[in-house]
Amino acid sequence: MNFDMGEAEKQVCGKVRELFTEDAAAELTGMEILPMEDVRRITRHWLTSLGEAGYPMSSVKNGRNSVSLVVNQEQLAALAPALFLSVEVSIRIFGRLVARFGTEDQKNGVLPGLISGKRMGAVALSENSMNIENDALNTTGVSSTDGFRVAGSKGHVINAPIADWIAVAGKMDGQEGSAFFLMQKKSKGLFIGERLSTLGYEGVPISPIRLKDASVPATHVIHMDSAALQTVRMWEDQVLTAASLGLMRRSFDAALEHAKTHKSGGKPIVAYQEVGFKLAEMLTLFQTAQLLAYRAAWMSESEDREADVLAHSAKVFCAESAEKISSDALQILGGKGYVRGNPVEAGYRDAKYIQIAGTSTEISRMKIGDRVLGY
Ligand SMILES: Cc1cc2nc3c(=O)[nH]c(=O)nc-3n(C[C@H](O)[C@H](O)[C@H](O)COP(=O)(O)OP(=O)(O)OC[C@H]3O[C@@H](n4cnc5c(N)ncnc54)[C@H](O)[C@@H]3O)c2cc1C
Incomplete structure (x- = not known):
């Protein structure tokens, strides 16, 4: 395994970091209360800037995870957690879906x-209160003269209020396998619900969607087998693993800074062994999580037979470590950490999302266990 980054990759990281000047980063605060038009404009502007800085849009086309991609993702997730999710859903999940499984016309x-940031995508996989593991998809497209008439609903869809395209997972009446219906923002029969207010990642635009007799031309359908659906799920899990790394970095850095500068009893609190040990454990956990995520990325890149089980292991370990680290960080910040508006309390709330979304930590463990037992 080679976890080193080349010069060009290091430069991309540097360029992305430089985008986040104080003024630019300020634009991203309070996204949860901005009108949707502003959220759309700001997110697109960032997508374009990230693309120009070389934020790895190339992986959209090859579909694989690589170590340098994870390093770049971790950095963006630490600098701007909500923007990270919007960007990654658009390019890494929706983009890869079209690039890997779409027709030439769909790709073009x-x-x-x-990739240029002029358009945005969303992916609606899970149905209302129903993950894709236990139940068959309810969303169904019925063949019509001009394509398909689709009906169904999805509970939480990142980017739905600002996306130009929403790929909606479902099945085609009377046919094997599953399908993604590529819906355009203004598609007849597509209803985008009110923006949801969430515990964490509040800046991310998320809505439920409903399809009622929605008309989708045959040219806007991606037909795929159930294994392909799991591949899309794995891409989602890889994004969430990188989100965990970013969250850990953000919380650890804030806790370290506070421990060095905040005084109690006449000395910086880092001088107290209990605080120093906590930081030592946080760093050890973070480094271990990082290594596991890199290893999972390396196995995905080299198309290793066990890449999927490592992806699940990395998701579980990183998501749970993120909660532990953000909790310890909050403890170190004390009363300051408990007040809304600092990265540590936000990270503490964000951490729960990563354990629930994509393949939940429970289902990931089940899948790892199945693999161990040889199922
Ligand atoms: C903020 C947010 C944004 C989201 N964005 C999107 C999006 O953009 N696109 C999208 O498609 N989906 C999205 N989701 C949906 C998300 O992927 C699902 O919430 C997730 O898959 C879990 O499904 P569920 O909520 O139906 O929970 P359930 O599947 O009902 O699970 C509830 C609990 O039971 C456990 N459980 C369920 N089945 C099993 C089992 N077989 N074995 C062991 N334990 C089990 C789960 O682990 C969990 O703890 C989003 C969710 C949230 C919260």
Whole structure:
């Protein structure tokens, strides 16, 4: 395994970091209360800037995870957690879906706008209160003269209020396998619900969606088998693993800074062994999580037979470590950490999302266990 980054990759990291000047970063605060038009404009502007800085849009086309991609993702997730999720859903999940499974026309029609940041995507996989593991998809497309008439609903869809395209997972009446229906923002029969107010990642625009007799031309359907659906789920899990790394970095850095500068009893609190040990444990956990995520990325890149089980292991370990580290960080910040508006309390709330979304930590463990038992 080689976890070193080349010069060009290091430069991309540097360029992305430079984008986050104080003024630019300020634009991203309070996204949860901005009108949706502003959220759309700001997110697109960042997508374009990230693309120009070389934020790895290339992985959209090859579909694989690589170590340098994870390093870049971790940095963006630490600098701007909500923006990170919007960007990654658009390019890494929606973009890869079209690039890997779409027709040439779909690729030509969708990918250039997506990669340049002029267009945005969303992916609706899970149905209302129903993960994709236990139950068959309810969303169904019935064949019609001009394509399909689709009906169904999805509970939480990141980017739904600002996306130009929403790929909705479902099945086609009377046919094997599953399908993604590529819906355009203004598609007839597509209803986007009110923005949801969430515990964490409050800046991310998330809505439920409903399809009622929605008309989708045959050219806007991606037909795939159930294994392909799991691949899309794995991409989602890889994004969430990187989100965990960013969260850990953000919380650890804030706790370290506070421990060095905040005084109690006449000395910086880092001088107290209990605080120093906590930081030592946090760093050890963070470094271990990072290594596991890199290893999972390396195995995905080299198409290792066990890449999927490592991806689940990394998701579980990173998501749970993120909660532990953000909790310890909050403890170190004391009363300051408990007041809204600092990265540590936000990270503490964000951490729960990573354990629930994508393949939940319970289901990930089940899948790892199945693999161990040889199922
Ligand atoms: C903020 C947010 C944004 C989201 N964005 C998107 C999006 O953009 N696109 C999208 O498609 N989805 C999205 N989701 C949906 C998300 O992927 C699902 O919430 C997730 O898959 C879990 O499904 P569920 O909520 O139906 O919980 P359930 O599946 O009902 O699970 C509830 C609990 O039971 C456990 N459980 C369920 N089945 C099993 C089992 N077989 N074995 C062991 N334990 C089990 C789960 O681990 C969990 O603890 C989002 C969710 C949230 C919260």
